[in-house]
Amino acid sequence: MPDKRENIRIGVFICHCGSNIAGYLDVEELEAFAKTLPNVAFVVRNLYTCSEGGINEIKNAIDEQNLNRVVVASCTPRTHEPLFRSSCAEAGLNPYLFEMVNIRDQCSWVHMREREKGTSKAKDLIRMGVAKAALLEPQEPIISEVHAARALVIGGGIAGMTASIALGDRGYEVVLVEKEERLGGMLNRLNMLGPTMTDAGDMVKEKIETITDHPNITVFTRATVTDVDGFIGNYEVDIETKSGNEKVDIGVIIVATGGRLFVPEGLYGYDGRRVITQLEVEEVLGRGLDPAVKNIVMIQCVGSRNEERPYCARICCQTAVKNAILITEQNPDAKVSILYRDMQMYGVENEEMFRDSKVKGVRFIKYDPARPPRVEEGKVSVFHSLLGREMDLLADLVVLSTPVVPQEDADVTSKILTVPVDENGFFLEGHVKLRPLDFATDGVFLCGSARFPANIRETVAQGLGAASRASIPLSKGFVVVEPIISVLADEDACRGCGLCVALCPYSALEVRDTEKGRKVHVIDVSCKGCGVCAATCYQHALSINSFTDQQINAQIAAFLN
Amino acid sequence: MCTGRLDPAIVAGAFRQGLDGLLTVGCYFGDCHYITGNVQAKAKIDITRKVLKHAGLNEERLAFRQCSSGEASVFVDLVSQFDEKIHSLGPLGGAGDRVKAPEIFKKLETAEAALTSEKIRWVIGKRTPFLETGNIYGEIFTEHEFNRAVEMIIVEETQVQEILGGLKEGARSVKDLAKRLDIPPERVFRYITALQRKNLVALQGVNGRSPVFQLTA
Ligand SMILES: Cc1cc2nc3c(=O)[nH]c(=O)nc-3n(C[C@H](O)[C@H](O)[C@H](O)COP(=O)(O)OP(=O)(O)OC[C@H]3O[C@@H](n4cnc5c(N)ncnc54)[C@H](O)[C@@H]3O)c2cc1C
Numbered sequence: 001m002p003d004k005r006e007n008i009r010i011g012v013f014i015c016h017c018g019s020n021i022a023g024y025l026d027v028e029e030l031e032a033f034a035k036t037l038p039n040v041a042f043v044v045r046n047l048y049t050c051s052e053g054g055i056n057e058i059k060n061a062i063d064e065q066n067l068n069r070v071v072v073a074s075c076t077p078r079t080h081e082p083l084f085r086s087s088c089a090e091a092g093l094n095p096y097l098f099e100m101v102n103i104r105d106q107c108s109w110v111h112m113r114e115r116e117k118g119t120s121k122a123k124d125l126i127r128m129g130v131a132k133a134a135l136l137e138p139q140e141p142i143i144s145e146v147h148a149a150r151a152l153v154i155g156g157g158i159a160g161m162t163a164s165i166a167l168g169d170r171g172y173e174v175v176l177v178e179k180e181e182r183l184g185g186m187l188n189r190l191n192m193l194g195p196t197m198t199d200a201g202d203m204v205k206e207k208i209e210t211i212t213d214h215p216n217i218t219v220f221t222r223a224t225v226t227d228v229d230g231f232i233g234n235y236e237v238d239i240e241t242k243s244g245n246e247k248v249d250i251g252v253i254i255v256a257t258g259g260r261l262f263v264p265e266g267l268y269g270y271d272g273r274r275v276i277t278q279l280e281v282e283e284v285l286g287r288g289l290d291p292a293v294k295n296i297v298m299i300q301c302v303g304s305r306n307e308e309r310p311y312c313a314r315i316c317c318q319t320a321v322k323n324a325i326l327i328t329e330q331n332p333d334a335k336v337s338i339l340y341r342d343m344q345m346y347g348v349e350n351e352e353m354f355r356d357s358k359v360k361g362v363r364f365i366k367y368d369p370a371r372p373p374r375v376e377e378g379k380v381s382v383f384h385s386l387l388g389r390e391m392d393l394l395a396d397l398v399v400l401s402t403p404v405v406p407q408e409d410a411d412v413t414s415k416i417l418t419v420p421v422d423e424n425g426f427f428l429e430g431h432v433k434l435r436p437l438d439f440a441t442d443g444v445f446l447c448g449s450a451r452f453p454a455n456i457r458e459t460v461a462q463g464l465g466a467a468s469r470a471s472i473p474l475s476k477g478f479v480v481v482e483p484i485i486s487v488l489a490d491e492d493a494c495r496g497c498g499l500c501v502a503l504c505p506y507s508a509l510e511v512r513d514t515e516k517g518r519k520v521h522v523i524d525v526s527c528k529g530c531g532v533c534a535a536t537c538y539q540h541a542l543s544i545n546s547f548t549d550q551q552i553n554a555q556i557a558a559f560l561n
Numbered sequence: 562m563c564t565g566r567l568d569p570a571i572v573a574g575a576f577r578q579g580l581d582g583l584l585t586v587g588c589y590f591g592d593c594h595y596i597t598g599n600v601q602a603k604a605k606i607d608i609t610r611k612v613l614k615h616a617g618l619n620e621e622r623l624a625f626r627q628c629s630s631g632e633a634s635v636f637v638d639l640v641s642q643f644d645e646k647i648h649s650l651g652p653l654g655g656a657g658d659r660v661k662a663p664e665i666f667k668k669l670e671t672a673e674a675a676l677t678s679e680k681i682r683w684v685i686g687k688r689t690p691f692l693e694t695g696n697i698y699g700e701i702f703t704e705h706e707f708n709r710a711v712e713m714i715i716v717e718e719t720q721v722q723e724i725l726g727g728l729k730e731g732a733r734s735v736k737d738l739a740k741r742l743d744i745p746p747e748r749v750f751r752y753i754t755a756l757q758r759k760n761l762v763a764l765q766g767v768n769g770r771s772p773v774f775q776l777t778a
């Protein structure tokens with residue numbers, strides 16, 4: 001409980017977020033309203049509270065107005081809470097005496113066409129935030145050591161190999177776990193790599209050699225991770241290998257499990273011989289194209305951008321154009337036609353490759369998904385949607401461009417690591433823009449096509465990025481854990497019954513013998529602050545910092561009044 | 562923080578203060594950032610809903626739904642549908658609920674006490690282990706068996722709380738309590754003796770032939 005004698009002085013900062021908030025809510029009314037709330041000593045509006053000017057205003061007000069609680073009503077705590085917390089700290093206010101009210105993502109953006117209702121909801125939210133702020137208590141961060149300065153990389157494709165080498169070169173130990181017999185992933189099955197037309201085999205070989213010779217990298221092939229226990233800096237990982245099980249201490253984890261190519265069973269007469277995928281044509285080109293194959297038709301967006309798989313897999317157009325060029329190079333009188341819905345050829349090099357393919361005589365024909373091409377014996381019929389007429393194309397070989405889809409065992413990996421996947425089944429990063437290579441869970445990172453289909457340039461960039469992110473806790477040697485965790489607030493009330501211990505998802509609670517009898521003990525760094533224990537304890541002995549029963553009840557009461 | 566933080570007593574308290582509807586949206590099972598927090602949340606909400614229903618509240622006022630952070634349109638649908646539902650039910654204690662205002666608020670006070678009590682919270686906490694790994698004798702319950710046991714406990718615990726609530730207003734005889742609360746006298750007597758053993762109530766005297774009890778200080 002805050003000291004009763006303490007005079008609570010709350011400062012409320014209302015952000016316009018340019019026009020993101022001010023354009024849809026009546027911010028002047030919000031300001032006037034905030035002034036009427038209990039314990040509020042100061043209210044101001046900012047064009048951008050997160051700008052340097054806004055931050056200075058917070059700092060000055062803490063000093064000049066003697067504020068001991070700060071409320072910012074703005075965008076979202078997901079992105080901006082850390083910034084505002086540290087601004088409070090810089091002004092000498094404990095950062096946990098800060099409360100954020102989300103009036104943009106959860107209000108102005110939702111109610112863009114309901115100014116009055118939106119404003120009234122924002123008032124409710126501010127009233128609730130202020131009510132909670134009055135009850136906030138200072139907290140001190142928890143420092144946890146990184147016990148194992150070692151990284152686990154799951155998946156030995158180009159992403160995982162790149163990340164492993166980068167971390168190994170920085171001097172950290174790396175354990176690389178690959179499911180297959182050989183490192184290399186998808187690249188093992190590719191021929192030449194666009195847009196630079198590098199030999200895929202050479203690229204893989206070079207990487208494998210670097211890794212094999214690397215003193216800091218241990219590789220397990222035909223191996224999988226079966227269990228992960230612990231938390232950032234202190235994981236215990238079980239690995240099943242071909243020669244037995246291994247247990248290793250790990251500090252950080254990188255997920256680089258890649259993806260697989262969708263096999264179009266039952267689509268366009270796919271048979272793996274005359275109607276094949278881009279992956280199969282890579283193998284054909286690797287062996288050398290039969291000179292008798294003169295007419296080739298490629299069909300884009302097979303099994304993608306439909307109801308079942310609504311996404312564009314991004315790399316299929318590049319792959320098709322690349323292989324079309326390679327075909328014309330192997331077989332100069334071959335005629336290649338690419339039937340497309342939209343060409344996805346982003347980036348300078350890809351655009352150049354696109355132009356080059358046209359110079360080499362590759363034909364591009366736009367089809368309408370409502371009237372898809374029909375593959376028949378020796379020909380493909382298509383309705384040319386720009387010319388508006390049906391045409392027949394001779395076809396000795398049909399190549400279907402199918403999307404990269406998630407690994408079949410992605411859900412297993414997701415459960416072992418408790419990291420989420422998105423609606424398509426790819427791993428979901430912590431934040432699209434702000435944490436693109438981190439999972440929301442501290443200590444776990446991702447890169448490559450495990451995240452979303454990517455070409456090699458992007459995959460390598462992500463592998464390097466993930467390695468760089470993962471090296472931060474390794475090089476610091478400690479991590480600072482948020483103190484928003486469970487605490488035994490009322491030791492006398494605890495009966496040591498153990499109901500909470502059985503429910504804790506993190507094994508962060510244990511019953512210990514104390515002078516006062518059997519009492520529950522919270523293991524600080526293991527606790528993630530989910531709150532299951534506090535919501536279960538019938539003695540109300542456990543509480544969650546910054547989410548106490550009193551604080552939640554104060555918010556509810558403020559909402560209902 | 563997770564949906565698992567949702568304390569059943571806080572939920573009941575919010576309705577007692579006039580809340581019309583509460584929608585909890587958690588992650589899909591297996592996708593919980595807190596591993597099993599959402600499983601606990603669902604167990605809590607399910608049993609809380611039964612207690613509130615027993616108190617006379619329309620059970621649709623309290624919902625648990627699931628969607629992922631990547632499914633904006635699913636979320637919008639969930640919220641819109643729930644909003645519509647609550648509007649169709651109208652304010653708490655009106656035509657949409659079995660017990661009407663202001664009576665319902667008194668009932669919700671009892672429900673809140675029941676949801677704070679050891680017995681019901683123990684049952685909520687044990688739901689998953691009972692259904693999955695069994696009780697201390699290794700007996701695994703089916704969902705149906707478990708729910709029947711829960712229904713019984715809810716009825717009993719609500720009556721116990723009603724008795725305690727009745728005694729808050731002053732000492733009362735068993736007969737008097739039975740009449741006021743519409744609970745058979747032998748039941749009241751059984752609860753009272755259990756409460757006496759826990760030292761929560763004490764015998765004050767005898768009125769006619771019925772013993773009179775009061776809350777212990
Ligand atoms: C037909 C085709 C042609 C392409 N052509 C080009 C091109 O010309 N130019 C270009 O830039 N890009 C091209 N690409 C894209 C390129 O293949 C990808 O960018 C690259 O493979 C991504 O690397 P990755 O490491 O993320 O995934 P992957 O290559 O898929 O590697 C993932 C690795 O993880 C392993 N793994 C999976 N699950 C587990 C697990 N649970 N435990 C342990 N290990 C696991 C897999 O066995 C695999 O070795 C092409 C892709 C396709 C399909």
